[in-house]
Amino acid sequence: MLEATQDYFEAIHDTDRTGALRAVDEALARGLRPEDVLFQVVLPAIERIRGPEGQACASSLAQQYMAAVIAAELTERMVPLFRSAPAVSCRVVMGNSRGDFHGLGRRIVVGCLRAMLMEVVDLGLNVAPEAFVDAAVSSGARVIGISSMMDHTARGEGGCRAVRRLLQERGLEGTIRLAVGGAPYRFDPEMYRAVGADVWAPDGLSAGQLIARLARGEAA
Numbered sequence: 208m209l210e211a212t213q214d215y216f217e218a219i220h221d222t223d224r225t226g227a228l229r230a231v232d233e234a235l236a237r238g239l240r241p242e243d244v245l246f247q248v249v250l251p252a253i254e255r256i257r258g259p260e261g262q263a264c265a266s267s268l269a270q271q272y273m274a275a276v277i278a279a280e281l282t283e284r285m286v287p288l289f290r291s292a293p294a295v296s297c298r299v300v301m302g303n304s305r306g307d308f309h310g311l312g313r314r315i316v317v318g319c320l321r322a323m324l325m326e327v328v329d330l331g332l333n334v335a336p337e338a339f340v341d342a343a344v345s346s347g348a349r350v351i352g353i354s355s356m357m358d359h360t361a362r363g364e365g366g367c368r369a370v371r372r373l374l375q376e377r378g379l380e381g382t383i384r385l386a387v388g389g390a391p392y393r394f395d396p397e398m399y400r401a402v403g404a405d406v407w408a409p410d411g412l413s414a415g416q417l418i419a420r421l422a423r424g425e426a427a
C-alpha cells in the first residue's frame with residue numbers, strides 16, 4: 208500500500224479535510240501521478256470507510272459523508288491533470304433521478320468516466336425522465352446513467368422505469384442503453400432488472416468499466 212493511501216485514509220477517518228488534502232498534495236509533490244492519486248488513494252478510501260458489503264459498518268454517517276464530499280472534490284480536481292491522451296471513447300448522459308438530491312456518488316462516477324476519457328453530459332440533480340432521453344438523443348450518447356440513493360427514487364416512476372418506457376415508445380431500445388447505481392442497488396443487486404436497467408455498478412471504477420462495454424455495444 209502506498210504511504211499516501213494510509214495517510215489519506217487516516218485523515219478521512221478523522222473527518223479531517225485539511226489533512227486529506229495535505230496527504231494528496233504531498234503525494235503529488237513526491238511525483239505520484241494524478242491518475243494514481245485518484246485510483247489508489249482517494250477512491251479506495253470510500254470503499255474502506257464504508258466497510259465490506261452486507262456487514263455492520265464501523266464508521267459513522269458523518270465519516271461516510273465527509274469521505275464522499277472530499278472524494279467528489281478531489282475527483283474533479285485530479286481528472287483535468289491526467290497525463291493520458293484526451294481521446295473521447297464514448298458519450299454518456301448522467302443524472303440523479305427525479306426527486307433525488309444525493310449528488311456525491313454521481314459526481315464521483317462522472318469523474319471516473321471522464322478519467323476514462325468518456326465525454327459526459329452531466330444533467331445534475333432531480334432530472335425528469337424525459338430530460339434524460341432528450342439529452343441522450345441530442346448529444347448522440349449511447350448510454351444513460353441514472354443515480355438513485357433512495358428506494359422510492361430507484362423503484363418509483365420518476366426514475367429508470369420511466370426512462371425505459373420512453374426508450375421503448377421512441378424506438379430507441381438497443382440504441383441507448385441504461386446503467387443505474389446508488390445505495391438501493393447495493394442492498395439488492397438484482398433490483399436493476401426490476402427497474403428495467405441493462406447494468407448496475409457498486410462504485411465509480413466498475414461503473415466506468417461497465418459503461419465503456421455498454422457503449423461499445425458489448426453484452427451487459
Ligand code: B12
Nearest residue numbers: 275307308309310311312352354357358388389410411414
Ligand atoms: C449524504 C447523505 C445525504 C445528504 C446528500 C448530500 C449530497 N450532496 O449528496 C443530504 C443531507 C442532503 C441527504 C438528504 C436526505 N437523505 Co440522505 N443520505 C446520505 C448518506 C449518509 C450518504 C450518501 C452518499 O453520499 N454516499 C456516498 C457515495 C459516494 O456513495 P454512493 O452514492 O452509493 O455512490 C457510489 C455507488 O453507489 C455508485 N453509483 C452512484 N450513482 C451511480 C450511477 C450509476 C449509473 C452507476 C453505474 C453507479 C453509481 O458509484 C458511486 C461512487 O463510488 C446516505 C446513507 C448511505 N450510507 O448511503 C443517506 C440516505 C441515502 N438518505 C436517506 C434519506 C431518507 C434522506 C432524506 C429523505 C432525509 C430527510 N428526511 O430529509 C433526504 C432526501 C433528500 C432528497 N430528496 O434527495 C436514506 C434513504 C433511505 C431509503 N431507503 O430510501 C439514506 C440511505 C440514509 C438512511 N439510512 O436512512 N442525505
